[in-house]
Amino acid sequence: MNNKVLISLFVAVVVLVGGFALGKKQGWWGKPKGAEVTAATAGPASIVEKVSASGKVQPETEVKISPDVSGEITELYVQEGDSVKKGQLLLRIRPDNYQAAVSQQTAMVGTQRANVGQAQAQLEQQTANARQTELTYRRQASLFKQKVISQADYEAAQAAYNASQEQLRAIRAQITAAQSNVRSAQAGLTEAQKNLNKTTIYAPVSGTISKLNVKKGERVVGTSQMAGTEIMRIANLNNMEVRVSVNENDIIRVQLGDSADIEVDSYSTQSEKFKGIVTAIANTAKDALTAESVTEFEVRVRLLPDSYRHLIKTGPGGHSTVPFRPGMTASVDIIADRQSGVLSVPLAAVTTRSDSAAAKTDDSNRGRS
The missing domain is CATH 2.40.50.100 (RNA polymerase II/Efflux pump adaptor protein, barrel-sandwich hybrid domain)
Known part of the structure; x- marks a missing residue:
């Protein structure tokens, strides 16, 4: 009798477990609670596409x-x-070394000019000697033709004339070289004076x-x-910009002249937000540190003075103190696109079922025919 009772109980348990599993599979019970959504009326709205990036505040110039x-x-x-x-x-x-160089080059110029003067004096003297030698040579040549003097006397006069002309050419070459040395020394003096002037920086x-x-x-x-x-x-701190790095997937959506919303970390506790405009987009990607680095392009966004004018303070002497300092960290949202009057519903009114998104419509307010 006891065995029959045990067998009956076992069979009942198996039936219950099997029925529960089948009901679960068929969805008879245990269905998940539906997602909660917010009912809202679809209507026109402005849709803004943003490209977000972060970077540093730097002066434009x-x-x-x-x-x-x-x-x-x-x-x-x-x-x-x-x-x-x-x-x-x-x-x-x-300036000590450079003043010494100027003095040295000045002395060199004086020396070379003196050499030119000395060579010119020699040229004048040699020119006079050459004239006298030429006269003697011509007279001896005439006498030789008349057979008044010997061949030896004529050749001696001719040799003296040729020697005087050669010496004259040598002195002229010496003057040319001396004048070149003067120009070289003058150039050295000019360079030395420039270097001396460069010791004062303006x-x-x-x-x-x-x-x-x-x-x-x-x-x-x-x-x-x-x-x-x-x-x-x-730097000109009156014109500041934020230099940010934009991913290559987003850079094609950024255009010159795009407006931007800027938050500077130093003013985050004051809830300050600033306006900007894209002024430059790099044509070449930034150098990657490693092969796995993300490809990025530098974009420059000018901070518009009207958006931070209320933060400018006047310091001692009437100088204005700009609220930004080079190197401050900033976050930028570049407005890549803006569409107005787009039919839209809140995200809270959209649910996902079977990997597809859907917005449930309410037909109760539709007009009846």
Whole structure:
């Protein structure tokens, strides 16, 4: 009796489990809860396509200043952040060696000019001697034809005449060489004077000292020797831009003149947003560090002054303080395309079923015929 009961119970359990599995498979119970959606009326809206990138704030114009000559900085008249005018004296390099070179070349010019004068005096003397020798030769030639003098006397006069002419040509060549030496020495003097003048460095443009790499007493290398020492940079901080790297998949959507929304990290806590415009797009991709690096192109976005004018402050001396500094990090959304009046619904009203998106429509408000 007990065995029959156990068998019956076992069969009942098997039937229940099988029925549950079949019902689950057929979807009789245990269906997942449907996705919640928001009902909204489809209507026209503006659709904006953006290309996002990040980069650094930099001045549009920045001049790197390196000395043309080498030496020790004896005077430094500016500090980083100072405003300078074009032609303003920035620093001096010790001029001693260059002054000595000028003195040496000046002496060389004087020596070569003296050589020219000496050679010209010799030319005058030799010219007079050559005239006298020529007269003697002509007279002896006439007498020889008349058979008044011997062959030996005639040949002696002829030899003296030829020698005087040869000496005359030699002195003229000496004068030409001396004059060439004068020109060479004069060129050396001009170069030495230029190098001496280059020991004082003036601002080539007006702007702000955005970077200062040297101090008084340091030695710098001139550009005549490889790249030279970069001593400072002068930038126009009134015109700033953001230089961003855009992926090659997005670069074809960016055009010159596209507007942009810019957020600078330094002002993120103040919820400041700035406007910009694309002013330059690189034609060549940036150099990749590795073979696996993403291909990117540099895009320059100008910060429009009207969007940050309220942040400009007037400092001591009436100088305006620009709110941005070179090297600040910024995020940029470039408006690649904008379409108005596009029929659209909120994303919350769209569901995905069987790997396809669909928007459920409500026909209750349709007009009846």
